[in-house]
Amino acid sequence: SFWDWSLQGSGMCGCCVVLKPQLGDAQLATNNPTLTTVSLEKPFCMFDSSLYPNRSYTIYLYVMKESASAMSSLVTDDSNKPLGSTFQQTSRGQLRPYNAAFFDVPDCAVPPRLADVRSFVHASYVLKQYLFRVGDDGTCLYDPNFLGVCNPPLAPDTTYRFKYVLVDNSEGMVKDQTLWSDPIKTRRAKLPMKIDTCVLVFLLLTGFLASVFFAVMRSEDASAETKGTSPTVQQSESRPQLSSE
Amino acid sequence: MAKTENGVRIFQGLLILGNVVIGMCGIALTAECIYFVSDPHGLYPLLEATENDDIYAAAWIGIFVGFALLALSILGIVGVIKSNRTLLLVYIILMLITFAFEMASCITAATHRDFLTPNLFLKQMLEKYQKPEAGNNNDKWMSEGVTKTWDKLMLQNQCCGVNGPSDWQEYTSAFRTTYSDADFPWPHNCCVLDSQGHPINLDGCKLGVHGFFKSNGCYAAISGPMNRQAWGVAWFGFAILCWTFFVLLGTMFYWSRIEY
Numbered sequence: 001s002f003w004d005w006s007l008q009g010s011g012m013c014g015c016c017v018v019l020k021p022q023l024g025d026a027q028l029a030t031n032n033p034t035l036t037t038v039s040l041e042k043p044f045c046m047f048d049s050s051l052y053p054n055r056s057y058t059i060y061l062y063v064m065k066e067s068a069s070a071m072s073s074l075v076t077d078d079s080n081k082p083l084g085s086t087f088q089q090t091s092r093g094q095l096r097p098y099n100a101a102f103f104d105v106p107d108c109a110v111p112p113r114l115a116d117v118r119s120f121v122h123a124s125y126v127l128k129q130y131l132f133r134v135g136d137d138g139t140c141l142y143d144p145n146f147l148g149v150c151n152p153p154l155a156p157d158t159t160y161r162f163k164y165v166l167v168d169n170s171e172g173m174v175k176d177q178t179l180w181s182d183p184i185k186t187r188r189a190k191l192p193m194k195i196d197t198c199v200l201v202f203l204l205l206t207g208f209l210a211s212v213f214f215a216v217m218r219s220e221d222a223s224a225e226t227k228g229t230s231p232t233v234q235q236s237e238s239r240p241q242l243s244s245e
Numbered sequence: 246m247a248k249t250e251n252g253v254r255i256f257q258g259l260l261i262l263g264n265v266v267i268g269m270c271g272i273a274l275t276a277e278c279i280y281f282v283s284d285p286h287g288l289y290p291l292l293e294a295t296e297n298d299d300i301y302a303a304a305w306i307g308i309f310v311g312f313a314l315l316a317l318s319i320l321g322i323v324g325v326i327k328s329n330r331t332l333l334l335v336y337i338i339l340m341l342i343t344f345a346f347e348m349a350s351c352i353t354a355a356t357h358r359d360f361l362t363p364n365l366f367l368k369q370m371l372e373k374y375q376k377p378e379a380g381n382n383n384d385k386w387m388s389e390g391v392t393k394t395w396d397k398l399m400l401q402n403q404c405c406g407v408n409g410p411s412d413w414q415e416y417t418s419a420f421r422t423t424y425s426d427a428d429f430p431w432p433h434n435c436c437v438l439d440s441q442g443h444p445i446n447l448d449g450c451k452l453g454v455h456g457f458f459k460s461n462g463c464y465a466a467i468s469g470p471m472n473r474q475a476w477g478v479a480w481f482g483f484a485i486l487c488w489t490f491f492v493l494l495g496t497m498f499y500w501s502r503i504e505y
Contacts, residue, residue, distance in 0.1 A: 024452070028452075028454060029452040029453055029454060030452075030453035030454070030455070030460075031410070031414070031430055031451070031452055031453025031458075032452060032453065034414060034426055034427075034430045035414060035426040035430075036425070036426040036427055037426065037427050037430075039452060117449065117454055117456075118456060120445050120446060123446045123448070123449050123454070123457070124446055124448050124449070127448050127449060127452065127454070128448070131452070133427075133452075135427055136427055137427070138425055138427055138428075153425060153426060153427045156426075187414055187415075189414070189415065189416055189417040189421070190415060190416050190417070191416070191417055192367075192368050192371040192372055192416050192417065192418065195364045195367055195368045195371075195416075213490065217493075217494060217497060220494075220497075220498070
């Protein structure tokens with residue numbers, strides 16, 4: 001996790017070495033992985049033992065579908081140079097790993113302060129320093145002749161594995177590589193048709209009660225007319241008059 | 246005989262009082278239903294798109310029933326004071342008709358409240374929000390209404406989706422057909438916006454970093470006003486009907502006692 005390597009960088013912990021790509025901190029990036037993207041932590045302090053001063057290096061990120069066989073999971077050729085297989089060439093990571101991106105080695109000595117994410121000004125900088133988003137850029141898919149390094153959206157509901165490779169710029173040779181990451185699955189989207197909208201229909205007794213009340217009223221009217229001795233009210237313009245008897 | 250005359254007077258007084266209360270309740274019912282029909286929260290397009298806006302029909306009936314109750318209560322008061330058999334008969338018949346209409350309105354409002362579930366609005370949002378132009382004019386009209394209403398809801402209530410922004414990730418939607426997941430894991434109105442209406446940090450919003458996106462669902466903002474409307478029309482109507490029932494009973498009894 002992020003905290004493991006930051007402790008390691010400060011020399012306090014010698015045992016928590018993480019040698020494979022990890023998902024970004026779930027407390028920070030809650031929407032990860034999404035349907036077509038996976039945000040990985042950049043390889044802070046993973047290759048420190050292989051870095052020599054005054055030499056420049058680049059980190060290559062390889063992506064492979066888990067369904068690809070173990071035989072084809074090599075990322076280097078015979079002369080230990082990194083394979084340049086692209087997204088299109090490897091059938092979207094189905095046949096072999098493809099190179100999704102390359103970037104500079106993250107600075108182990110000055111890791112990004114995640115607390116700075118709360119500041120709106122620094123948030124973008126911190127996020128870009130800390131995370132790499134696989135599947136971020138779909139524009140290279142629109143050009144059928146594009147043969148360069150491509151980081152297009154991943155397939156939903158598919159398990160992928162990732163690997164970081166350290167390459168020396170002058171020699172062009174692979175100096176170190178992490179293990180393949182744990183399998184990470186992109187999200188699956190359900191169809192809205194499957195959403196159940198049950199409508200509760202219940203019979204209201206009120207209508208039934210109303211009809212009962214009306215039946216009672218009618219019988220009351222009928223019984224009132226048969227009584228001749230009770231006082232009646234005479235129709236008049238002013239005071240009501242009782243029937244004289 | 247003076248006692249029975251007093252008894253008659255008291256009974257007349259009670260009927261007049263009953264009719265006064267009916268008249269006032271009629272005014273109140275009309276006012277309440279006009280308030281609901283005016284749609285202060287702007288949620289009518291959502292109901293229209295469910296093709297079942299019966300709680301609005303119930304409110305419309307309530308307006309006219311309220312007027313009818315006011316007019317009939319005046320007729321009733323005049324009829325009781327004059328002890329005119331014809332007037333009271335007209336009153337009773339018209340009151341029964343009004344009673345039936347109000348009963349229909351209340352039952353409609355009460356039963357349709359249970360129709361308004363979260364899943365209903367979720368399905369509607371996923372199928373109609375930002376739906377690209379397709380289908381007939383009616384379809385287009387409903388989709389536009391749903392889109393505008395949702396945009397307004399998300400801006401005013403600082404919320405996203407029905408249960409939360411995860412609705413957009415868990416289900417496919419018409420929105421998803423036009424907007425890619427990489428750029429729009431959820432609509433940009435789900436991001437915390439600045440004063441110009443732009444997300445304050447788009448990367449943070451896309452990644453789901455707290456503080457940059459709205460994590461609440463909008464269901465409370467939809468169901469609150471709609472439930473109040475349904476309950477308001479239904480239960481106030483039922484209360485008026487209960488009172489009217491007893492006044493009608495009394496008037497029928499009084500009518501049967503009038504001598505020609």
